[in-house]
Amino acid sequence: MSDRTRTRLLNALKASGPQTAADLSTGLDVTPVAVRQHLDGLLAEDLVEFEDVKGGVGRPKRVWSLSPEGHARFPDNHSVLILGLLEGMKDLFGQEGVDRLIAHRQEAAHQAYSKELERATSLGQRLEILAELRSREGYMASVEEEDEGGYLLIENHCSICAAATACQGFCHSEMLLFQELLGPDVTLTRAEHLLSGGRRCVYRIQEAR
Structure with a gap:
């Protein structure tokens, strides 16, 4: 073969x-x-x-x-190591320590993504660039335009699935990150969620009217 x-x-x-x-x-x-x-x-x-x-x-x-x-053939970013580190951080610094780690990761991603998104002139372009950035990180991301208007940001693989399974704060943080990047004139909702039994994570994005 x-x-x-x-x-x-x-x-x-x-x-x-x-x-x-x-x-x-x-x-x-x-x-x-x-x-x-x-x-x-x-x-x-x-x-x-x-x-x-x-x-x-x-x-x-x-x-x-x-x-x-x-x-299981698709990588999960060394899940055993990640879970061990999260458990150790929680034991040492409590939930507040884990929350600070998530916030730090969100801020670092915001800075990196924002720099790349500066060249975009429309919501569609911003989403295409965001999908490209996420794909580089292993999320197998893509964008689809819906017939009734708006877009779907689709992530077919979760590179941090183990961490997100152990701490749902990671998923919430990524929702906040996308909302901040796309701006206040955009509504963002989760249409599918891998950790809730879905096959993938899908975000529905629409410009406010």
Whole structure:
């Protein structure tokens, strides 16, 4: 199996969620036969799984997704070390110490992101730059424009999932960070949340009218 095609398949299922072999073939520009062969290989390694979904007419569609083992292939920023450090900080400095750490991280990110966002002239440009910055940090971020207006900022992977699981303050801090960066004339709500059972984190952003 081509390692490159294998990696592209795993990334596509991580980024876009469950898909049929035909969808993957179109998106990756790989023949349907090759995609099915690769998926069978990944299935044998327990990295993917499938569900046969009944439609209105014809045979059920086979929809592929990452298995828990497949999700585990994506890095989590040394989760064991992070959890140990957070527990140690809480033991030494209490919850106030953890809160100060989160605030310090938020301020540092605000300064770094703000400098990059200076060149943007519209909300759409700001979001595209923000998604690029977040992707560099491992969040697999992208932006989608909604038909009814507004945008979705999508993060398909959480680089700090272990820390956020241990302390929900990290998630709250990132919401505050995005709101500060995008400005008071923008409303931001969370549409999906990885730690609440979602497949990814999605933020809905709209300009105030």
